[in-house]
Amino acid sequence: MKLKQFALKGLVTLSVVVALCMFFSGTVKTITTPKIKVVTTKEGKLEQTAQLNAKLVFDESEPFRIEEAMEATVLVERVFVRPGYEVMKGDVIFSAAITDFDEKMDEIRTKYQEKMVALEDLERKNPERVTKTTRTTQFKTLVAAQDALHEADLALKVAMRRHGIDLDLVIPEGANELQELTAQAQGQSAPIEVMQAIENRYYARVQAEDAQKVFDETSRKQKYAVSEETWTYIMERDNLLEEMEALDEQRIMMELLRQNLAEVRAPRDGYITAVSVKVGENYDGKAAAFEMSAEGVAPVLRADVSEAPLVIDAGAKVTIESGYYEIETLVSATGFDENGKKYADIEVTDELIRAKGSVYNLTLADMAAEVSMRADRVTTLIPASAVRSEGENADFVYVIEQKRGSFTGDSMYVVKTPVTVLGRSDKLVSVAEEMYGARLADKEDRAISDGAAVMEYVN
Amino acid sequence: MAKKKKRPASHLVMWILLTAMAVLMLLPIIMTFLYSFFPTSEIVAFLDTRGSYDETKWMEIKLSPHMVSLRQYYRILIEDGTVLRLFVNSAAYSVAILIGQAVVIPMMAYALSRFRFFARDVIFFTVLIMMLLPFQVTMVPNVLTLKKMNLMNTPWAVIFPMCFSPFYIFLLRQFMVGLPNELIEAGLIDGAGTVRCFLNVVLPVCRPVLGAAAALSFADCWNLVEQPLIYLAESPALQPLSVMFNQISESGKEIAFAGAGLYILPALFIYLFFQEDILLGIQLSELK
Secondary structure (H helix, E strand, O other): OHHHHHHHHHHHHHHHHHHHHHHHHHHHHHHHOOEEEEEEOEEEOOEEEEEEEEEEEOOOEEEEOOHHHHHOOEEEEEEOOOOOOEEOOOOEEEEEEEOOHHHHHHHHHHHHHHHHHHHHHHHHHOHHHHOOHHHHHHHHHHHHHHHHHHHHHHHHHHHHHHOOOOOOOOOOOOOOHHHHHHHHHHHOOOOHHHHHHHHHHHHHHHHHHHHHHHHHHHHHOOOOOOOHHHHHHHHHHHHHHHHHHHHHHHHHHHHHHHHHHHOEEOOOOEEEEEEOOOOOOEEOOOOOOEEEEOOOOOOEEEEEOOOOOOOOOOOOEEEEEEOOEEEEEEEEEEEEOOOOOEEEEEEOOHHHHHHHOOHHHHHHOOEEEEEEEEOOOOEEEEEHHHOEEOOOOOEEEEEEEEEOOOOOOOEEEEEEEEEOEEEEOOOEEEEOOOOOOOEEEEOOOOOOOOOOEEEEOOO | OOOOOOOOHHHHHHHHHHHHHHHHHHHHHHHHHHHOOOOHHHHHHHHHHHHOOOOOOOOOOOOOOOOOOOHHHHHHHHHOOHHHHHHHHHHHHHHHHHHHHHHHHHHHHHHHHHOOOOOHHHHHHHHHHHHHOOHHHHHHHHHHHHHHOOOOOOOHHHHHHHHOOHHHHHHHHHHHHOOOHHHHHHHHHOOOOHHHHHHHHHHHHOHHHHHHHHHHHHHHHHOOOHHHHHHOOOOHHHOOHHHHHHOOOOOOHHHHHHHHHHHHHHHHHHHHHHHHHHHHHHHHOOOO
16 A cells, blocks of 8 residues: 555655656756757849949030130120030020120221222222223222122121031023022022022122123223233232231121120030030130930949949849839940940930939939849858858858657757858848758857757747 | 464475566566666676676676766666657557556446347357457457558557457457456346446445456556557557667667666556555456
8 A cells, every 4th residue: 555655645746846847947948048040041042232322424525615605705695504414406505795805896897998098009000990980989889899799799698608508609601699599598498598699699790790891981081001010019909908808707707706605505415524615704615515325325323333242244133213113214324434434334225214304413413323233043042130240251150950750759959061152132142052941040149150959939 | 471383394395486586577577676786887898798608617697887877878768868768659559558448448347247148149249259369360350450451550550450459359259257246236236227226336346356457457558569560561660668688789789778678667566556456356257
């Protein structure tokens, strides 16, 4: 009987001990064992992202200089464009005025008048040509008509140059000047201003030729002896005429310059990349007044990628935030600047320009862009937080192993396993080792080491 | 003065022989408990030497640790509850099976021993056959049946088949056959019905053999290996401690002896509790 009581007491005691141990073992194990989150490796192509600041640049630009401005004092009155503006051919870039235009024109006119007076004096010194009143009157009429023709001719030349019209002013004998020039002008789509100048010149020429005929008829009745004085006269007259022609050319140029500067226009389609002229300042014509993007060259967003955490190549996907939208574009090219720093050019798409309003808006501030690179080959992908490092090229992970078939039952412990990191993104790390499906320890609640027993987080 | 009776020399020889056999039989149990108090590092280092024998030397037998340690017990009882969980599994299976057997087996044995009904002998013969067939033979039909009942990988897959243990039906039936008819007739005369006779007359009389059956059945349940391995193959958390002993390997040997010590205790207490019943029950059931 004593034996039965002993056995009964033993069983009860054992039951109590086991119950207490069941309670405390769970508590103790939970407290003492590091908790981890179990993550499983995957296979795939790593997509890495990097945040970049990109600036709008034009890879090539063409400077535009107004050389004629060197001949005068030019004051910039208004500037209509800024870098980044897209302009069409003929759009006004800026307007300027020649501050000493009137003085220069007066100076030329004065010189011209002086030569004219000298010519008249020369004519008057020729007694054969000035003694008779009739001839004198006819001569004056002829001079006036020639003056009118001269003015009309200048006006036509200015109009032609301003509008880029090239007319052959030498009319074949027998051809009608008005018809000939009108046809040429129409062939080049000349504006009304040019057509009017052609007509004015024609009628001025008709009048001058009529006056010349009258004067020549009168003159033919006189007989002249070609004396030495006459030759001297002729030479002096020719010199004076040449000088007067040069002065005319100066007047043409001045007038043309005045008109051109009043509205300096874009020579072709493109983007303004730089504007040197400033309102209220003089422009001397020695440097470019403005620059435009090279023909056919589109602007790009250029980002310094020399310190980017990933290797960026052409074709990489780029995302740019614009309000509630995300604009997707691509890296069009990469290269190295003069300092040897690598840069990436991001394509400026029409969608991006529309989203930002204009290319000019892209120049106002650096653009934040997220570039994504997808790896070429499939590798093992591990959550970034599960990859630890002991220094450069000394990365490792803790692989979870299971203990089975022993007294300890199913328990987990970690094995320190070195890995070769191929690339990193914010969330994932690509490693060279084949570890697909491996279970790794992550986000432990305390330090763990190789071989340490671990428990998985509950909830 | 009474002269002390001199024992024959053959008794002394027998005593020495039995003592030696007892020591040999108890030695594993003693060693188990002894090694359970070794520090884990020492017992692991010691066990590592077991695989490499040197024929020129005597194999080292350690009988005492350098330092007595409860680390193994601390590990299985406090630090890691896995062994305890399996221990409780074993206890739960044993209790559940014993309860099931307590309900089924005495009634079936009583029916086969006392009543005359159609095919009674066929049923008894079947029980005998079932008792003689090894588990490996009945395993496949059992698995198919349990699958059909959706009981595979559940605790009931272990409990249900064990509730109908043919050996204990046979044991009790043999005992009940030997009960005098007058005993039951007296009960009937006193107005007891069949059930009352069974509960109040037969079962109290069968207490020794019931104790023996309970003790032996507990040992069976406590040492289950094949059934859990087959029926609970996909549910390792439900398996009993006996299965985990069966799977002991390189890992876990540092606590193997403490685990074994813990594992022995319930069986030991149960045996001590039913020791007299076992002996008496076997004698009365004429199985000796």
